[in-house]
Amino acid sequence: MHSYPLEDGSLIVEGRLKDDQLTPGYRWDGERRPAGTVHEICVRILVGEWPLRILDAEAEMEQIPHELCPTTQESVRKIIGMTIAAGFSNEVRRRLGGIRGCAHMTFLVMAMGPAAIHGFWTMKSKTRRPLPKSLEEFSGLSMLMNSCSLWRKDGPMLRYIKEKLRR
Template sequence: MPLSAPVPRRLLHRRIVQCWGYHRDDGLWDIEGQMVDTKTYPFPNEDRGGAIQAEEPLHDMWIRLTVDDQFCIHGVDVRTDAAPFGLCPAIVSRYQQLIGVRIGPGWSLKLRELFGGVRGCTHMTELLGPVATTMFQTVYGQRYDEDDAKSAEDRPPPPVLNTCHALSSDSAVVKKRWPKVYTGPDRETDKHYRPLLDDCLT
């Protein structure tokens, strides 16, 4: 459903972020992202021949992370196809420092530590956010599809339990899909399930 009707206005800037998740034949995962910024009007730019034209990319940046099943990064490929300054692409090699880093708790803090301020490219570092989210959607999505073949009682607890309101341990979604870890008001007391829940919440 579209948003409510806006007041009269004109488009000035468009940012498009696209991400793709792939399962490689060698068992690893490739997660790719692209960010493109364009304007609807031309504007001066000394580093790009005097001007950047309307709809010509101001930024066009790519990144690929290769990760394993534990979300540890094995490979990084970064490209800057368009940027406002000729110096911008010089920073891409710094992102090789992600090799060996695990995507998970503390990810945002690690990105600030490695690439904050003058140590990185603001836009490339921003792109790593949706790339990481796409990784989880790709890997966990396949695992959820595999779990659907199991009975609800045999499904393992989801690693994303209690990360949003729909996946709260007392929600109807969790009650239906993962009854072993459901904690809603009509939850039956069962000492057999309690250790499973404790493991998920710690």
């Protein structure tokens, strides 16, 4: 994953999935399959605003196992307008999963949600902001809360923030 900040405050997030098979084998129809790259997919999303919203999306299928795979490429546009927040992965699955798209692209987009948030906060952290006076003023805290073990409601990160706010 890579993120590229733009001057207007938006961010391009690029995700790549590469699936290499290290040994040759046989396909279901008995045809020999050489070792090498089976899938190489790139998805780019343009995100902006807060809460983070997907403003545009595109996909490239650089290496594919079947000639019809590119017919699913445009399905990535179904995520335009989505907010990257709690429930993001479920909504991506609903829009792109199963017969609505490509399984590999769906899982790549799901992994791009956290990368977009990290890229956005990295971009915003280049400017020093005043320390919030309360948890309510802590921008983006709701995105972090209960997102992992460290950020659980009674976890070490929230204790650290509360201690800093008391000072």
